[in-house]
Amino acid sequence: MRFTPTELTGxxxxxxxxxxxFLAAELPPGTHEPCLGMAADHDREFSAKMxxxxxxxxxxxxxxxxxxxxxxxxxxxxxxxxxxxxxVGHHWVADRQTGNVILKFGTDEQxxxxxxxxxxxxxxxxxxxxxxxxxxxxxxxxxxxxxxxDGWVVNGTKIWTSNAHxxxxxxxxxxxxxxxxxxKHAGLSQFLIDLRSPGLEISPIPFLDxxxxxxxxxxxxxxxxxxxxxxxxxxxxxxxTTEMAYERGGPDRWLSPFSTVEQLLREAAxxxxxxxxxxxxxELAARWWGIRNLSLSVARxxxxxxxxxxxSALVKEMGTRYEQEVVEKLVQLIDEEYSPxxxxxxxxxxxxxxxxxxxxxxRGGTIEILRSVASKGLQGLxx
Amino acid sequence: xxxxxxxxxxxxxxxxxxxxxxxxxxLCTHEAVQAAEEAGGAPDIWDAFCxxxxxxxxxxxxxxGSGGTLAEAIxxxxxxxxxxxxxxxxxxxxxxxxxxxxAGLERPDGLVTVVPPRAAAxxxxxxxxxxxxxxxxxxxxxxxxxxxxxxxxxxxxxxxxAQLRGSALRVPWARSAELxxxxxxxxxxxxxxxxxxxxxxxxxxxxxxGEPRDTVSFDGATGVAAPVPDGVDAEALAQRxxxxxxxLMAGAIEKMCxxxxxxxxxxxxxxxxxxxxxxxxxxxxxxxxxxxxxxMAAEVAAREATRGxxxxxxxxxxxxxxxxxxRATKACHQAHGAMGMTQEYPLHHFSRRLWSWRKEYxxxxxxxxxLGTMATGVGADGLYPLITSGTSAxx
Numbered sequence: 001m002r003f004t005p006t007e008l009t010g011x012x013x014x015x016x017x018x019x020x021x022f023l024a025a026e027l028p029p030g031t032h033e034p035c036l037g038m039a040a041d042h043d044r045e046f047s048a049k050m051x052x053x054x055x056x057x058x059x060x061x062x063x064x065x066x067x068x069x070x071x072x073x074x075x076x077x078x079x080x081x082x083x084x085x086x087x088v089g090h091h092w093v094a095d096r097q098t099g100n101v102i103l104k105f106g107t108d109e110q111x112x113x114x115x116x117x118x119x120x121x122x123x124x125x126x127x128x129x130x131x132x133x134x135x136x137x138x139x140x141x142x143x144x145x146x147x148x149x150d151g152w153v154v155n156g157t158k159i160w161t162s163n164a165h166x167x168x169x170x171x172x173x174x175x176x177x178x179x180x181x182x183x184k185h186a187g188l189s190q191f192l193i194d195l196r197s198p199g200l201e202i203s204p205i206p207f208l209d210x211x212x213x214x215x216x217x218x219x220x221x222x223x224x225x226x227x228x229x230x231x232x233x234x235x236x237x238x239x240x241t242t243e244m245a246y247e248r249g250g251p252d253r254w255l256s257p258f259s260t261v262e263q264l265l266r267e268a269a270x271x272x273x274x275x276x277x278x279x280x281x282x283e284l285a286a287r288w289w290g291i292r293n294l295s296l297s298v299a300r301x302x303x304x305x306x307x308x309x310x311x312s313a314l315v316k317e318m319g320t321r322y323e324q325e326v327v328e329k330l331v332q333l334i335d336e337e338y339s340p341x342x343x344x345x346x347x348x349x350x351x352x353x354x355x356x357x358x359x360x361x362x363r364g365g366t367i368e369i370l371r372s373v374a375s376k377g378l379q380g381l382x383x
Numbered sequence: 384x385x386x387x388x389x390x391x392x393x394x395x396x397x398x399x400x401x402x403x404x405x406x407x408x409x410l411c412t413h414e415a416v417q418a419a420e421e422a423g424g425a426p427d428i429w430d431a432f433c434x435x436x437x438x439x440x441x442x443x444x445x446x447x448g449s450g451g452t453l454a455e456a457i458x459x460x461x462x463x464x465x466x467x468x469x470x471x472x473x474x475x476x477x478x479x480x481x482x483x484x485x486a487g488l489e490r491p492d493g494l495v496t497v498v499p500p501r502a503a504a505x506x507x508x509x510x511x512x513x514x515x516x517x518x519x520x521x522x523x524x525x526x527x528x529x530x531x532x533x534x535x536x537x538x539x540x541x542x543x544x545a546q547l548r549g550s551a552l553r554v555p556w557a558r559s560a561e562l563x564x565x566x567x568x569x570x571x572x573x574x575x576x577x578x579x580x581x582x583x584x585x586x587x588x589x590x591x592x593g594e595p596r597d598t599v600s601f602d603g604a605t606g607v608a609a610p611v612p613d614g615v616d617a618e619a620l621a622q623r624x625x626x627x628x629x630x631l632m633a634g635a636i637e638k639m640c641x642x643x644x645x646x647x648x649x650x651x652x653x654x655x656x657x658x659x660x661x662x663x664x665x666x667x668x669x670x671x672x673x674x675x676x677x678x679m680a681a682e683v684a685a686r687e688a689t690r691g692x693x694x695x696x697x698x699x700x701x702x703x704x705x706x707x708x709x710r711a712t713k714a715c716h717q718a719h720g721a722m723g724m725t726q727e728y729p730l731h732h733f734s735r736r737l738w739s740w741r742k743e744y745x746x747x748x749x750x751x752x753x754l755g756t757m758a759t760g761v762g763a764d765g766l767y768p769l770i771t772s773g774t775s776a777x778x
Contacts, residue, residue, distance in 0.1 A: 001671065001675070003675045003678070003679055005679055005682045005683050005686065007389060007390075007686075008389065009389045010386060010387045010388040010389050011386075011387075012389075013387035013389065014386060014387050016771070017387070029763070029764065079771075083767045258767070261766070262763050262766050262767070263763070265758075265759065265762065265763040265766055266762075266763035268759075269762060269763065273759060275752070275755075278752070278755035278756065278758070278759050279748070279751040279752055279754075279755040280751075280755070281754075281755050281758035281759055281766070282698075282702075282750075282751045282752065282753065282754025282755030282756070282757065282758045282759075283702060283751045283754065283755075284758075285695075285699070285754055285757070285758045285766065285769055285770055286698065286699035286700075286702045286703055286750075286751075286754050287699075287703060288770045289695075289696075289699045289770050289773065290676050290679060290680050290699065290700075290703045291676070292770060292771070293679045293680070293683055294675060294676060294679055297679070311675075314668065314671060314672050314675065317668060317672070318672045318676075368661060370668075371661065371664045371665055371667075371668045372661065372664060374664075374667075374668045374671070375658065375664035375667045375668050378644050378667055378668070378671050379644060379648055379658060
């Protein structure tokens with residue numbers, strides 16, 4: 001394990017400046033309600049504007065509609081969007097991981113069909129991994145796809161499916177062969193499923209604050225053509241593990257409370273700031289600087305052709321805990337009681353952080369699972 | 384659209400890493416480090432170190448140094464920490480060697496050490512003499528030894544002769560030094576005073592790792608004072624000192640973490656290596672994160688300090704290192720169980736040094752205060768640019 005320090009090149013600094021100018025024009029500070037990191041609003045129009053700049057699916061090849069950019073360039077765009085609290089929800093999953101999976105494992109026909117609209121910011125994807133009886137033990141999934149003519153028939157239930165009610169497509173890990181003793185990773189396959197397929201039922205699971213992100217998705221004999229199988233049937237576990245590496249270690253795992261902290265500083269401007277409050281801004285700036293340098297070095301490793309899965313897991317485990325620590329430190333300092341409907345934007349954001357951030361160390365793989373992945377890597381064992 | 388350019392890369396010669404790692408690996412065995420603690424020093428290790436020229440790395444050649452960059456000196460210090468080498472590499476080189484070179488003062492053949500500045504109310508530079516420091520006579524310049532809490536003062540005559548009185552606390556390896564160097568302010572100008580250790584009364588005192596942090600009484604001592612350029616002051620010394628500690632700490636945390644991974648893989652309980660237990664894995668992962676974080680902080684801060692002003696990076700790095708030392712030391716000790724609490728097992732060489740280095744050249748509270756002034760100074764719109772661009776965003 002080695003995190004090599006890196007820094008932005010001249011053209012990368014230009015990109016950073018361009019993104020900042022774009023955001024200052026599109027979402028001037030004080031005129032929009034910032035989103036809390038990747039749990040961002042879905043705004044197809046905003047996604048289309050980003051896509052017009054080449055900032056969605058930007059690391060994908062231009063042959064498939066992408067911009068031939070790098071992981072570091074994507075990092076720059078993503079960190080600016082997230083720290084600004086921009087509404088990147090619509091294209092988020094497709095941009096972060098699904099596009100990569102289709103590029104890496106898909107057929108040319110699938111690449112032609114999916115990647116250009118992803119890069120235009122048109123397609124929203126949901127992820128179908130967890131099931132009612134399969135969470136951290138993901139390989140135990142039982143939702144099955146069975147051969148039927150020139151395709152597959154799917155039955156079962158996926159759960160905690162974010163935004164299935166708003167998205168277009170569903171990338172699902174399904175069982176295509178019965179579980180074998182001693183090798184539960186075999187017999188799994190990845191499918192692309194139209195969320196409007198006949199027999200596919202989407203039911204809301206209200207989030208704890210009453211908002212609607214989660215869904216339960218039930219398959220009743222849903223037909224999926226062969227053309228929608230990603231990669232080799234039976235290789236789903238391997239492909240899915242690869243996909244997870246794209247999910248981890250990026251700015252979305254450590255920037256979620258940034259807009260809240262920035263807003264506190266904005267609202268405190270001109271007031272006499274207590275020493276403890278000032279010190280906290282200093283500490284947070286330092287720690288974000290440190291974590292950002294680690295996370296940036298992971299992006300650079302990806303561009304150098306490495307697969308930094310241990311490094312990514314370490315950053316995600318640390319970053320998501322840090323997000324919660326930031327909120328706890330704010331809570332300890334603030335005298336006022338706050339509400340999701342406070343007049344102060346800072347208080348509204350803080351209330352939302354307090355209530356929803358327990359989920360940050362759960363989503364996309366719990367920190368307990370990440371520790372298992374990372375510590376095997378530290379010991380030189382296969383993850 | 385403007386086309387920005389990245390600064391020139393700062394590269395550390397791999398040969399430096401390999402050579403220092405091999406040298407310390409051979410010399411700094413568990414037994415040798417233990418023996419150095421009992422003897423209050425390790426002259427043989429120091430001599431071998433000096434033979435490589437690493438003792439004066441980053442000190443300009445025209446000032447009798449070995450040349451090389453600050454980043455290379457910091458890499459050597461990281462390896463000093465990694466091997467718990469019981470030598471005053473920072474004091475003699477990038478701190479003392481730097482001050483003497485800036486002052487144009489001659490360096491002796493023997494060891495040079497530095498009186499650490501002591502922060503007073505978060506301000507390294509605004510220090511004046513403490514209660515004990517009133518200079519008896521005359522209108523000549525009245526200066527403090529180091530900033531803040533150092534209870535020493537000097538009277539500097541026109542010919543540069545400095546008469547000192549008072550004392551300085553926790554001066555690293557003073558008992559082995561030939562020359563003791565401190566920074567001060569003389570008539571509003573920064574100056575450096577060098578005092579032969581033979582003129583001082585030195586009372587040995589160990590830090591928590593048994594390394595010398597002696598009390599130096601200057602009463603009656605005569606030294607030489609010389610002006611230094613603006614910017615070579617207590618604050619600059621504090622930053623260099625903090626950077627040196629971050630590098631040492633990065634090495635120590637990394638080694639402590641490696642010891643913990645090995646130990647938990649060998650130690651079997653309930654029929655399997657304890658590293659297989661999720662509760663133990665948590666300690667391994669947290670320690671590995673802190674090792675990575677502090678090494679990154681040290682390397683980025685060293686890179687920026689090599690280029691020039693790095694007040695944000697160094698402050699951030701020391702605060703991060705202080706906090707990480709606390710967490711990682713706890714995690715590694717917990718994973719080792721009782722074995723880590725023995726003198727026989729080497730974990731303590733690292734954990735005890737970390738407890739000491741954490742407190743040197745700025746506590747958590749000190750650097751958080753410095754950083755807080757920077758962060759609130761740039762304001763809401765400048766906060767993220769400060770995180771991405773560091774000191775250069777301070778304007």
